[in-house]
Amino acid sequence: MVSVGTQLSYSTLKNHVRSKAVQVSICNTAGTETSQQDTRFKLSSTPGKASAPSLGVRPAKRPRLELQEDEEDEGNLSENAQPHDSTYDLDDSPSEMRGMESTCDYTDPKYIVFESCLRDLFQTCPVCRWECVVQQRSLGTFVSFSQRCPNCQYTRKWQSQPIKGNTPVGNLQMSAAVYFTGASFIQMEKICKAMNLQMFHYDTFRRHARMFLEPAINHKWKTDQQTLVERLKEKDKIAVGGDMRADSAGPSPKFSSYALMHLDSNNIIDVQLVQSNEVGGSSNMETEGLRRGLDFLEAHLLDVDYIVTDRHAQVEKHLKERNVEQYYDVWHLEKDLSQQLENLAKNKECLVVRKWLPSIKNHIYWTATASKSGPEKVAKWKSLVNHLQNVHKHEDPLFPRCTHPDRVSRDPNKWFQPGSLALNKVEKLLLDKQILHDVEKLSHDHQISSLEAFHSTTERFTPKNDVLSFIGRLCRLYLAAMHFNENGKRDQSTSLEGKAVYKIMFPNCSNGQYITNPNQTAPTFQYVSDLMKLLFKKIFEDPTRYIEDLNEISIPEDRWTQFERPS
Incomplete structure (x- = not known):
């Protein structure tokens, strides 16, 4: 084989032009027929150690994880071989492709590109305009094209994303994005299949998680x-x-x-x-x-x-x-008592209980926050029974009289009648020995409503219908904690005029009654x-x-x- 060529003026193409035997910047081949059989390859989603090539020294090939059937060398298999993983040989790529490995960063913007649009870029030779032979290789989100002109032997290789180690950066970053945001890979895979967006297998995602994501x-x-x-x-x-x-x-x-x-x-x-x-x-x-x-x-x-x-x-x-x-x-006690009172209000002789439900709920919170002393809390709690009968003087020395003025109503249907079944049942429930013990220990300063909000956050990171391993569930709980700590105290959003913004909500437990909550600013994801x-x-x-x-x-x-x- 003898290569004879002339110097081209295509300075931008000189790194792409090469022959089978020697890579040079002149590419006219005369009198010979070069057999260029492109060996198929796939990329590895499991990285291997690779040293940076020194100047003038051919870099060592990376360890192969799996070779294809049409390759002759079958003796260099790795212990971590996967059925869909192989090694991309950087020696077969042009020098500017090897440089891309270090210059490209995971923060680069990404786009969805159709395969037909990519093929249009490699159909014709940029030197002689002949139709080229194009071969495509892919692994998950990665795709590469090999272009060879049968007329002038111009060759070029192109890859859609950088490669670090033996791993396409896009594959690893896709796994990281799914995991770090608390999303489900199964759902993500369904979305990709619906739009025919190429995606790697679940085994690759789990391998990424074990080796990199969960340790991070x-x-x-x-x-x-x-x-x-x-x-x-x-x-x-x-x-x-x-x-x-x-x-x-x-x-x-x-x-x-x-x-x-x-x-x-x-x-x-x-x-x-x-x-x-x-x-x-x-x-x-x-x-x-x-x-x-x-x-x-x-x-x-x-x-x-x-x-x-x-x-x-x-x-x-x-x-x-x-x-x-x-x-x-307080909320746990209020929830338990409200359920029992609602069940009691279903009795025809106890319909008046339903009118007093909001007031009883408010009285629970007022009792808890009014005093730190346990006995004084019990005294204020017992005064609720007198309120139900429109009596505002009490026998307890710690709380002998209500601080508000007396309000006397002429409508007897608003109050519980002495000796009635409804009053007896409500009094028995509110003055139960266990209830009085719990009222005495109600928190006067802090409540754990924010902790309930954190549990709601964990629902998004660890859904109850997902089957997760112990480490997988623990890492997702850590993600939920990082997200909550970053966004637990968000400011209230304001309008263009600087006014505070609220939102109206209709809780299921309120039976159609609305509440207003401050509208918070959008959450941040700095932890991701x-x-x-x-x-x-x-x-x-x-x-x-x-x-x-x-x-x-x-x-x-x-x-x-x-x-x-x-x-």
């Missing part, structure tokens, strides 16, 4: 958590709120998450994930989650002033043993940008240390391992 989430959460702890150490004592959320409704959930919140700043301090079989059943999950959370606070030398929780009996017993002061959230930067700048280069940190998390055995599987 774990590292960032631990870093943010440590920063929050150091800030809280400056305070003498902190008030926290705690509550549990189960992964499924019913008496036997598999997972439950227990969150501790700093009530002054509305920041999530710690999230604990508990599996039912590691604590002997779902009834012990809330207590175990609380115990782990308090152990974390003690290990980091945070002194708890008091904790606000629901009215769980085992939680109360555990806090007494640890000598931690406990208060009850920080995770992307951490992924591509640090973890992708060397994930070993981050994977080791993730492996330190204790993972309980699955519940099915306790049972014998049938043949």
Whole structure:
């Protein structure tokens, strides 16, 4: 084979023009027939280590993960071979393609391009205008084209995205975008299939998650958590709120998450994930989650002033043993009493109860916030029974008389009649011994409504109908905590005139009655940008240390391992 050529004036094409044997800037081939059989390849979604090529030295080929059937070399397989993964050989690409590996960044804008539009760019030779032979290779969101002119032997290769290691950057960034935003890959895959947008397989997504995404989430959460702890150490004592959320409704959930919140700043301090079989059943999950959370606070030398929780009996017993002061959230008591009163109002002889439901609900909150003293709360709570009969003087010395002026109505239907069935049932319910005990412990300062809002946030990151592994669910809880801490205290939005904006809502529990809530500003997603930067700048280069940190998390055995599987 002899290559004879003339110097071309196409200076912009000289790096693309090459022969089979020698890459030069002159490309006219005379008197020979060159056999150029393009070997098919695919790219790897699992990166391999590759050193940057030095000047004048041919870079070593990256380890192959899987070779195609038409390739002759079958002895260089990797242990992590996947059925749809292979290696892109950068040696076969022009020099400017190898430069693209380092110049392109994950922050570059992306566009949806049709395949027919791309093929139009490679149909004809830019030198002699002949029709070229075009070969296409793809893996997930990546696509490349090889162009060869049969007339002047002009060749060119083009790829749609940069490659780092042996991984297309777009594939990894797609996995990261789905995971970091709390989205579902299955739903994303359905969307891509509906519009015939090329996407990689679920196995590739899970491999990205294990090697890069979950270590990045774990590292960032631990870093943010440590920063929050150091800030809280400056305070003498902190008030926290705690509550549990189960992964499924019913008496036997598999997972439950227990969150501790700093009530002054509305920041999530710690999230604990508990599996039912590691604590002997779902009834012990809330207590175990609380115990782990308090152990974390003690290990980091945070002194708890008091904790606000629901009215769980085992939680109360555990806090007494640890000598931690406990208060009850008002909403949980109001919800329980409202349900019982609504059931009572269905009786024909107790229809007057329904008229008093809003006032009774307001009285619960007024009793809790009016005083810190437990006995004074009970005295004010007992005054509610006198109000129902239009009596405003009380026998209790702590609260002998109401502070508002007497209002006497001539309509007897507005009040409970002494000795009536309705009054007896309401009085029995409101003055129950357990209710009086719970009223005495109602929180006077903070409530855990923000913690309930955090549980609503976790619904978007860990839907109850999604089947997730222990680490996968824990990392998504960390994402929910990062999102909530960043957006937990958003400002109220204003109009162009500078006026505060509100929105009208109709809650299901209000039976058509509306409420007004401040309209908050749009949420931000800075934590997603920080995770992307951490992924591509640090973890992708060397994930070993981050994977080791993730492996330190204790993972309980699955519940099915306790049972014998049938043949």
